Amino acid sequence: MIRQPEMPREASAIAAPAVDLSFPRRWRAEILAARPAILPARHFVYPAQAEEAERGALEVMVVPQPDRNPARPFLATCALGFRDPAAPTGIWSTPEPETICALSGGYAYLIDTAEPQRFTMLGLRPVLEIRALPQQSLLLFAGHRSIVAWGSQGLAWESEKLSDEGLTLGHIENGILHGTGWEMMGDRETAFLLDLGTGARLQGG
Numbered sequence: 001m002i003r004q005p006e007m008p009r010e011a012s013a014i015a016a017p018a019v020d021l022s023f024p025r026r027w028r029a030e031i032l033a034a035r036p037a038i039l040p041a042r043h044f045v046y047p048a049q050a051e052e053a054e055r056g057a058l059e060v061m062v063v064p065q066p067d068r069n070p071a072r073p074f075l076a077t078c079a080l081g082f083r084d085p086a087a088p089t090g091i092w093s094t095p096e097p098e099t100i101c102a103l104s105g106g107y108a109y110l111i112d113t114a115e116p117q118r119f120t121m122l123g124l125r126p127v128l129e130i131r132a133l134p135q136q137s138l139l140l141f142a143g144h145r146s147i148v149a150w151g152s153q154g155l156a157w158e159s160e161k162l163s164d165e166g167l168t169l170g171h172i173e174n175g176i177l178h179g180t181g182w183e184m185m186g187d188r189e190t191a192f193l194l195d196l197g198t199g200a201r202l203q204g205g
Contacts, residue, residue: 017058018090018103022132023139025093027100027113028066032059035077042074044116046102046109056080058089058104064113074116076100081107087126095137095152103127108141110150120155124148131169136196142167145181149199157199162192176202 017031040061058078063071081087087106094101094110102109106126112118122141129142139150145163149156163181168189170178177194193202 020092023093026097028063045077078102078104081105
């Protein structure tokens, strides 16, 4: 059973699915309103050990390398994280052309469409914001306290703790991310600067 941190599973409604295809990709995908009555020959559940994965899961029909004949589509069932509109749901292309990112209520799954049994489930839970940065070849995932970056070779870096509760991602200048986090001791928002190349926090922020 996956342990649920911090956010209530049954709070209000799930966020409307988003689709962001900022990076080149070698797959085609469609978010389904419901699981098909007849399952395709290839069906993968993420994570495999999830209990009641079908309850509120994100169902995505994926066609890897759609220019090839015959195509070998598969259904990806991605277990729901949180029933909260603050936790995003949808699909994103990534700096890896064969990898699709699926978010299901703030749970992030990076799936190799060429070998769908290979996937990474981010330990950052819930993901509250995701930002595609094609110029830096990074896909950023922001949680309550830290940021994770996915690059062209997979997981690129994870930042240190940047906030006690809640992050705001600001503008990018010269490869530096400007943002703010909440400091519990001072009960105030504090600025931070993050090197997008390494994920290191810089002085002055």
